[in-house]
Amino acid sequence: MDIKDVMVEEVIVVNAGTRVKDAVELMNRNEIGCLIVERKGSPIGIMTERDILKKIICQSKDPEEVQVSEIMSKPLVVGKIDMDLETAARLMLKRNLKKLPIVNGNELVGLITLTDIVRVDHVEHLLIKVIEQLRKDGWVPPRKMKKVIGPYIA
Secondary structure (H helix, E strand, O other): OEHHHOOEOOOOEEEOOOEHHHHHHHHHHHOOOEEEEEEOOEEEEEEEHHHHHHHHHOOOOOOOOOEHHHHOEOOOOOEEOOOEHHHHHHHHHHOOOOEEEEEEOOEEEEEEEHHHHHHOOOOHHHHHHHHHHHHHOOOOOOHHHHHHHHHHOO
16 A cells, blocks of 8 residues: 555645744644644644644743744655555654655655554554564664554564
8 A cells, every 4th residue: 555545635834934832823723733844835844742842841932932943853754655655654663753744756745644554454464564674673662652553562
């Protein structure tokens, strides 16, 4: 199965110069946990709920004063539109990513989450295979991913 069969195509984006407060309001309106950050129409980073917690709340910064570009995760790791699910899962697990923006060239065309992959019917064998291969290479799943992949770890 290809990534384009599972990804969300309507990705909400925000400009790098947007105030964090405005970006959070956008996330709340759309009931989403991340925004892809763009500069001049190209994706350059991702701002997640975790970024807000760690870099704004825990550091007592004013979300009305801080720009998204100051707290976004970068460089942006992306998947390609022609990628299959196994390759995407391997990339996400290896890089400890829960969310993977999908591009076609330099154009953002979608977003897939590890949860999206796990929810696909008949993909359990694929995920187990990827996890087993990575663990043989010494990969240890980070605590933040155990909730999603825990059932697949023996």
